[in-house]
Amino acid sequence: MSDTQNLTLVQAVRDGLKGELERDEDVVVFGEDVGKNGGVFRATQGLYDEFGEERVFDTPLAESGIVGTAIGMAAYGMKPVPEMQFSGFAYPAFDQIVSHAARLRTRSRSRFSVPMTLRMPYGGGIRAPEHHSESKEAFYTHEAGLKVVVPSTPRDTKGLLAASIRDPDPVVFMEPKLIYRAFREEVPDETYTVELGEAKTRREGSDVSVFTWGAMTRPSLEAAENLDGDIDVEVVDLRTLSPMDWDSIVESFKKTGRAVVVHEAPKTGGLGAEIAATIQEEALGYQKAPVTRVTGFDTPFPLYALEDYYMPEAARIEDGIREAVEF
Amino acid sequence: MSDTQNLTLVQAVRDGLKGELERDEDVVVFGEDVGKNGGVFRATQGLYDEFGEERVFDTPLAESGIVGTAIGMAAYGMKPVPEMQFSGFAYPAFDQIVSHAARLRTRSRSRFSVPMTLRMPYGGGIRAPEHHSESKEAFYTHEAGLKVVVPSTPRDTKGLLAASIRDPDPVVFMEPKLIYRAFREEVPDETYTVELGEAKTRREGSDVSVFTWGAMTRPSLEAAENLDGDIDVEVVDLRTLSPMDWDSIVESFKKTGRAVVVHEAPKTGGLGAEIAATIQEEALGYQKAPVTRVTGFDTPFPLYALEDYYMPEAARIEDGIREAVEF
Amino acid sequence: AEESESGTAAKGGRVFASPSARRLARELDVDIAAVEGSGPGGRVSDADVRAHAEGDEDEGVESAVTSAT
Amino acid sequence: MSVLDTDPREQVQVLAEDGSVVEGATVPDLSEEEFVEMYRTMKLARHFDQRAVSLQRQGRMGTYPPLSGQEAAQVGSAMALDDQDWLVPSYREHAASYVHGLTLEGTLRYWMGDERGNKLDDLNIFPVAVPIASQVPHAAGLGMAANYNDTDEVFMCYFGDGATSEGDFHEGLNFGGVFDTPTVFFCNNNQWAISVPREKQTASETIAQKAIAYGMDGVQVDGMDPLAVYKVASAAVERARNGEEDKLRPTLIEAVQYRYGAHTTADDPSVYRQDDEVEEWKAKDPIPRMETFLRDRGILDDERVADITESVEDEVAAAIETAEGFTRPTTDSMFEHVYADMPERLREQKAYLDRLRSDHGDEELLE
């Protein structure tokens, strides 16, 4: 028997769900096709067989209904883990997410809370049809009362998912589906948590700080490697986008004085804006160059013939880093 | 017969709607209670009697249905002007707004477009019940394909509304209900447009630029007056939030080197972030102090016993201006 | 005094400098408007400020640096 | 045959408009005390409502949604619940909530702009839901949780006629049907959604028949007849709790009634409806109807009615006094209930507001 397993990110989601389902009877997993089918990405594979359809079940095709009933269950004391099949299909549930999940605690002065973990795969690059490639984390980070978590490695995925499920507040858990199966990592068999609200420095560097998350972490690291010897790049994986780990961001920035934010979401109003705004608020005196944003374009996400042009990749990130450094 | 009328902002909405209804048969006005009742804020008062229920009509209580049918009408060639009774009740329509209204043009390579003007009163300060005080313009400005317009004076209201209705693309037209009846202005009887995408300098100044819009324009001007003689404050009313008039913002900033953004929306992820990020991107070399954000808090909008603490008012804005200037 | 100083600076014409250069100038008690910028479009960098400070035999420099650390 | 099997296009009634018992109707099996309680609570609700509206008019309270005319539907349905059961209201269920344990001062506190009115400690009542129909999926979800935990609680979910047009109504009832939840979906069809009349809300002849779309029974009841409402609601609660062969647990009840007053104190109904319509409906007023019924049975007389009137006035007056004596919520409370643990940025914002208050004083900030 081994202590770890070599898992992909999506397998780590599954493993994380399994661990929490075993650990806490109040945890239930539901959504469209998460039961017998094991989820369209296989993130819930086998859980229906293992835990039965009381714990892992399919729902009607209705996102507002899924989140709305999850809120009822959560207020009752359960730990629901609903799935939105794609983040682009969470919008019909937007009212339930922002008007209720986010606010039930405040509205009831903490009598009720919504310990729900709303999983949703996000992001582009998988040649999917329209509306399947959204990454609009900024919609959720602008709503007080929600937490927003985006893992970038299998090990983190399991730990952050466990922490989200155990968290007393609603978490929008966005899974980078582009890297669901991109690589493997040793993931402990036992359950564990990775604390919410803590960024992780993936690569230390002194010339410039790259702040990113989810699927953009890998091309950011790739860009950093490509520039190695020339520019010494620090790469910080933010992991929790709300509440953000401002201390780590500002600390890294004070060290380097230059920053690049990399995200897939459209530039205008993306989280890169909040990061740049906060940096200049908290560390303007250290700022040697504009915080550069390497992001998706201010267009709807294109069909797949053009999607690779839409998404930031290493070359574009390198350019962004050079821009910040050569200012 | 006079050439102008002395109107409040909400009367200017009504006058603008009337002008466009007269001008273009394809314009129709609909929503909850906009017919006989004339709208819960009286923004459509008398229009039902004047234009009949083919042109001005009540719908079932269903925001997604309202926006979804408006999209159908717009794609057909009409110019629908649906109302969301409060911006906090637009969320059930969020999917229709972001997945369809914003994207039909791009998805159909401009075969279809959505010349819809989605009116919604926004903002706090009127002692209204829960969910009635939202100002989440940042949700819409992050979605490419939408335009977002927020007037701050009666005269602009009529002209911007006409421009929005005539615009070939979907406009989210957010009306500052706090100042619906706060003051009057001479408004021309005839129809006219105020061009979308152009900010307006409400007060010239050389020490610091205040960027704001909607209901926050007045307290910002008040703060500027209070500081007169001490600090020379420029106040720029952005009016169109998407696409933003970046030229005017950057130009003003290059002049002053200091900026304050004032908005009611929560700070984190609000439009203040985008403005600060863009300023440092485009004019970092001119920046003498952090762009200061004077905003709502990162909490749900409170019930009315506390709402006046939530909303920025002149004293808070003055503090923000001093902070920017004294850095 | 601090207040009126920055107030004056604000009115004192357009200087093109990175914020870190501005901070350094404040710390070194250098008048940023007097620094010759070597960057694109005459932009003032940290190095320009340092060079200016070193060329300048201002007494206040040392104490300003010490108090900043 | 259960009363729930009534054709959804018919209307269940027990008391005729004149307070007599309709021929062939069975009067629900309540004790004299319970009958009187039903009567008293309706009177209390009516009086409370009038006082609340006048508080608003005097600037002593914010916008308030009145319920006059809707007492029978609220009191009759809520009395069908056990203590263990849950009430999932919209924003107008002041009387139903009172029956289920909420104090009048609790209700006032909420409408006086203080979230503590929504705290509802120890009560099986969900917070007020303002976004129309959004509470319907919550009620289904609560029922799913109760099923999962194998309890026998029932969830009574209220919403209006307008609410039936929202997607959340549909999704909530469909989940209720699919997961066979112990939910009673109780529609207070008061004929108006602000200014929009019931006929413009849907082309469906009745709201009750919408139940067919979810495989559950739908039943229409005279919502101004407290005994009929009690009877139908009790049957629905019983079926939700214990099930019934070949039937789903949830029921859709359409209680046909009328809102006498404005939609809220911000509304002026004279713009969109005729006074004579109001008068017609007032002929069905539940309070005199119930009073007649009780007088006919010798349960009430002038003296008892006078006593009740007085006790009701006293109770409401005391509640208003209590509510107005409550302290203003602290500004800290705005930050304290966003997350279980306050994030750093929120702590900073809280400190910033404290600074603003001490620098400027409350008067300047609240001007």
Added chain:
Amino acid sequence: MSVLDTDPREQVQVLAEDGSVVEGATVPDLSEEEFVEMYRTMKLARHFDQRAVSLQRQGRMGTYPPLSGQEAAQVGSAMALDDQDWLVPSYREHAASYVHGLTLEGTLRYWMGDERGNKLDDLNIFPVAVPIASQVPHAAGLGMAANYNDTDEVFMCYFGDGATSEGDFHEGLNFGGVFDTPTVFFCNNNQWAISVPREKQTASETIAQKAIAYGMDGVQVDGMDPLAVYKVASAAVERARNGEEDKLRPTLIEAVQYRYGAHTTADDPSVYRQDDEVEEWKAKDPIPRMETFLRDRGILDDERVADITESVEDEVAAAIETAEGFTRPTTDSMFEHVYADMPERLREQKAYLDRLRSDHGDEELLE
């Protein structure tokens, strides 16, 4: 009595599973050419579908949603439309769209990741709708516009069984009822919403009966019987266009059918359903049914069937060749269709992408 007045719990049929005409059923009044056209189009759709799936398997096309088994519902319903009428599809209506004028290469182009496949110039077809049920309110709105403009166009709106659970289905049909729109709401009930079977989608016995909630007629039809579908759809189109006393214009049609293949090429149905279920439904296959009907009437013989088979194969092959010959969309096109006038920031982003491309070359960016 109109066929639309059939009890929503019954099922309209014309052709029995063996291709004979059901006793008492009237065969719709179509010409021989139209019957053959119906048959040919179903064969074309089936063949196209098989080729499309294999294109995807070979990496020559992205994810694709197959329609095999659903030809009768699509072809029968779309043939009921006039040219002036509109088709409002979901994402699986390749055959219906073909009938209404969309070329096969147009369909391929879309699934090959090029938005121009959705441009649909000169066609009265709305773009593909991927967010489930979101097109239903559009169809109601198009109908409201047609009413306003006093045209006599009809709008045929397609969606699946799963779609009926969404709020937008409810809101769209309710608007259709309230505004009496010339819309046919056509549900392709293919028994599955990806892996979720029809019984878990709703506790309603049929989907057709959901019409009752909107005051309109609902009718269930054998969706694998092209003549029955045509008959019901024609009646609904006629009622939508010209009205009928005491009836609303819109109808909800539930066409009961089966998806033989995967939900999309990304799906593996063996995980959630049994092969023998598929085999059972294949016994109802519309193509041999229609072929038998036509052979029985002497309209088809072996030779004509072979000719048709060949012509269908040629047409599909040509379409694939054309589609694969299309140029890749330009990167500029990504920016050009966001607004009628490109905002400055978008122009900058477009220029930035051009710069990236010239600095790095497409290979590096697309790696």
